[in-house]
Amino acid sequence: MLLLVSLMLMTPAANIKAEGSEAPKSTAYNPVPTIMHHIADSHEFDVLELFAIPLPCILYSSSTGVTTFIYHDGKEVSGYKCDEGAIHREDGAFFLDMSITKNVFTMLLAALILIVIFTSVAKAYKVNSGKAPKGLQSVIEPLFVFIRDEVAKPGIGPKYEGFMPYIMTIFFFILVLNLLGLLPIFPGGANVTGNIAFTMILAVVAFVVININGTSTYWGHIFWMPGVAIPMKIFLAIIEVIGLITKPVALMIRLFANMTAGHIIVLSLISLIFVFGEAGKSLPGTGLGAAIAVPFTLFISCIEVLVAFIQAFIFAMLTSVFIGMALEEGHGDGHAAEGHH
Amino acid sequence: MNTFLTVLLEAKENPFSLITPDPGLAIWALIIFVILIVILGKFGFTPIATALKEREQHIADSLAQAEKARAEMALLTSKNEDLLNQAKEERNKILAEAREAAEKLKTDMLEKAQTESLKKMSDAFREIDTQKNAAIVEIKNTVGQMALKIAEQVIRKELHTHEAQKEFVDKLVKETNLN
Numbered sequence: 001m002l003l004l005v006s007l008m009l010m011t012p013a014a015n016i017k018a019e020g021s022e023a024p025k026s027t028a029y030n031p032v033p034t035i036m037h038h039i040a041d042s043h044e045f046d047v048l049e050l051f052a053i054p055l056p057c058i059l060y061s062s063s064t065g066v067t068t069f070i071y072h073d074g075k076e077v078s079g080y081k082c083d084e085g086a087i088h089r090e091d092g093a094f095f096l097d098m099s100i101t102k103n104v105f106t107m108l109l110a111a112l113i114l115i116v117i118f119t120s121v122a123k124a125y126k127v128n129s130g131k132a133p134k135g136l137q138s139v140i141e142p143l144f145v146f147i148r149d150e151v152a153k154p155g156i157g158p159k160y161e162g163f164m165p166y167i168m169t170i171f172f173f174i175l176v177l178n179l180l181g182l183l184p185i186f187p188g189g190a191n192v193t194g195n196i197a198f199t200m201i202l203a204v205v206a207f208v209v210i211n212i213n214g215t216s217t218y219w220g221h222i223f224w225m226p227g228v229a230i231p232m233k234i235f236l237a238i239i240e241v242i243g244l245i246t247k248p249v250a251l252m253i254r255l256f257a258n259m260t261a262g263h264i265i266v267l268s269l270i271s272l273i274f275v276f277g278e279a280g281k282s283l284p285g286t287g288l289g290a291a292i293a294v295p296f297t298l299f300i301s302c303i304e305v306l307v308a309f310i311q312a313f314i315f316a317m318l319t320s321v322f323i324g325m326a327l328e329e330g331h332g333d334g335h336a337a338e339g340h341h
Numbered sequence: 342m343n344t345f346l347t348v349l350l351e352a353k354e355n356p357f358s359l360i361t362p363d364p365g366l367a368i369w370a371l372i373i374f375v376i377l378i379v380i381l382g383k384f385g386f387t388p389i390a391t392a393l394k395e396r397e398q399h400i401a402d403s404l405a406q407a408e409k410a411r412a413e414m415a416l417l418t419s420k421n422e423d424l425l426n427q428a429k430e431e432r433n434k435i436l437a438e439a440r441e442a443a444e445k446l447k448t449d450m451l452e453k454a455q456t457e458s459l460k461k462m463s464d465a466f467r468e469i470d471t472q473k474n475a476a477i478v479e480i481k482n483t484v485g486q487m488a489l490k491i492a493e494q495v496i497r498k499e500l501h502t503h504e505a506q507k508e509f510v511d512k513l514v515k516e517t518n519l520n
Contacts (some may be wrong), residue, residue, distance in 0.1 A: 040359065041366060097365035104369045109375050116386025125392035144389060164390055165382025197362035201370040260359070285512060 029278060031271030037192045042085035042102045047186045055105060057087060071099070103198065106190035110176040118172075147171050147316060155320025159327055161266035163320070166209060171204065171316040178259060178308030182301065183213040193311070194259030196252070203252035206319050211244070214326040247322055251315060258311050262304045269297045337341045 044052035052229040054071040057080075061067075064078050064209070075082040079090050088093050117136065124137040133141045152160040152167045160167075180188045187305075192198050220226060222240040225233050277286030500506045 036359070048345075055452070097363065098368065099365060101366065103366055107370060107373045111373050114377065115385070116382050116385055118389070120387040122385050125389055129392065129395075140389075145393065148390070148393075161390070165378050165386045168380050168386045168401075169374070169378045172381075173374065195363075195366065196360055197364070197367040198370045200362050201367050201374060205371070205374060325495075340359060 004316060026221055027275045029271075031268060031275060034271065035264055035267040037085070038189075038202055038267055039194060039223045039260055040085075041190075041195060042086060043082065044073070044085050045102050045186055046189075046196055052085075053186065055100050057097075057099040059095055059097055059099065060087065061093060063093060082181045087190045095244065103195055104323055105179055106177065106187065107198075109187055110180060110192075113176055114169075114172055123222055125316075135235070143172075147313075151313070151317050151320050155317060156324045157327060160320075162286050163209075163323055165262065167316050167320055170319055171312050174202075174255065175308060175312035178312060179305070181259065181263065182304055182308060191260060191263050194261075194263055196219075196256050198270065199252040199256040202315065203248035203254070206251055206322065207244075207248040210247070210322045213323060215329055217329055218326045241315045247318075251318060255315055258307060262300070265300050266304065268296055269300060272296075 033090045043057060045055060045056050046052045057069050057071050059067045059080055067078050067080065069077045071082055073082055078164055081088050081090055087097060116204055117140065121137050124135065128134065128137065147168060148164065152164055156163050178190045181191050181193060183189055222244065223237050225236040228236065270293055273289035276289030500509055
């Protein structure tokens with residue numbers, strides 16, 4: 001309920017903002033800029049669209065060096081201009097934006113939450129040693145044991161222990177960010193896991209971890225597939241090398257697309273109220289829009305909670321499986337027979 | 342739909358576009374992610390995994406121990422039962438022996454009592470006989486004396502007159518004469 005009320009509160013103000021930029025062309029309400037604004041990163045953190053918390057900007061360019069300031073719409077500092085939550089450079093030159101944006105802030109918050117949770121749970125294991133878990137410990141333990149026994153162990157195999165911190169961090173970091181993203185109000189709502197830069201980094205780390213641990217068998221199967229004719233070996237090598245890249249890219253796109261899609265669906269459903277109500281001009285239309293949008297948003301939000309868990313699980317699962325594949329050693333006859341198929 | 346596509350295509354102009362990775366955010370993500378792996382690994386996941394493993398080991402050990410204790414218990418119980426059975430047998434044996442002894446004692450006593458009583462009876466009979474004989478002798482004596490006394494008194498009464506004395510003497514003489 002809180003979620004819905006907050007979403008409904010959030011949107012009217014957003015709509016006014018959107019109208020300011022898009023409205024002159026047509027009278028019909030266009031929800032796209034609002035939606036895009038919500039799923040994109042920003043230098044401001046909107047609180048119910050009533051006001052925005054300005055975030056610190058850290059910018060670097062080769063001409064002006066490092067510039068830091070607190071974001072304010074319309075502000076101009078040494079060649080940078082703040083505009084609609086984004087920063088432009090007036091001369092159009094390239095600059096590196098290392099600002100604590102909404103997404104960076106949310107990542108830091110998620111990291112803090114995770115560190116607090118897991119250090120306290122680790123402490124609880126020391127204090128409660130040999131006893132049944134209690135409190136936060138008993139919330140985390142099933143998740144932890146599930147990821148260990150159903151994801152890391154079967155995916156990676158006997159050497160799973162060294163990869164536990166990595167797999168666990170993937171799962172819990174993505175999970176917390178997904179759930180924070182579902183919160184409609186500060187400090188949630190940032191679409192971090194639906195941001196291509198974030199998922200790209202997860203994919204790059206996965207690529208590095210998978211291939212650093214590749215055994216000779218693994219590389220042998222990629223570049224010189226045993227047990228097939230030479231032209232086939234070359235053909236398969238090309239496919240396998242492409243496969244090296246597509247695995248992490250699939251990870252990247254899956255998480256990005258799923259989370260962004262979820263945010264877009266919820267925002268689109270909320271926008272129905274304003275589409276039906278012609279941006280507040282028609283009260284019956286607004287009522288009808290709300291009657292349709294509220295149950296649908298509730299339904300989709302419930303599904304999104306499920307998706308938050310599923311996507312975190314899938315990312316951890318697939319990463320484990322890829323690592324497991326890279327770790328696989330040749331096992332004699334069985335493997336030779338497999339090659340002759 | 343068109344507007345949505347336009348937004349996607351205009352991505353280059355917008356620093357925070359949907360499908361263009363923002364390098365600043367990517368760098369932050371990398372830093373935060375790697376640091377998070379290290380910190381959580383060291384202070385969270387590894388201690389938790391160790392604790393869980395220890396606990397699982399402890400539970401497995403405890404179960405094995407309990408199983409062992411149960412087996413020992415069963416062995417002990419069967420031993421106890423054996424002991425109990427042995428004790429029962431012994432008790433029965435002792436009881437039987439005791440009963441036998443008691444029986445024997447009883448019969449012995451009875452026999453002894455019987456012989457004793459027989460002996461006593463025969464003694465009594467003998468005594469009675471002696472007494473009886475003595476009594477008979479005494480009775481005889483008494484009766485003889487009584488008869489004499491009576492005879493004396495009868496004779497005295499018969500012969501208290503002169504004539505009677507004379508007549509009796511005569512008679513005696515007469516009888517004597519005949520002999």
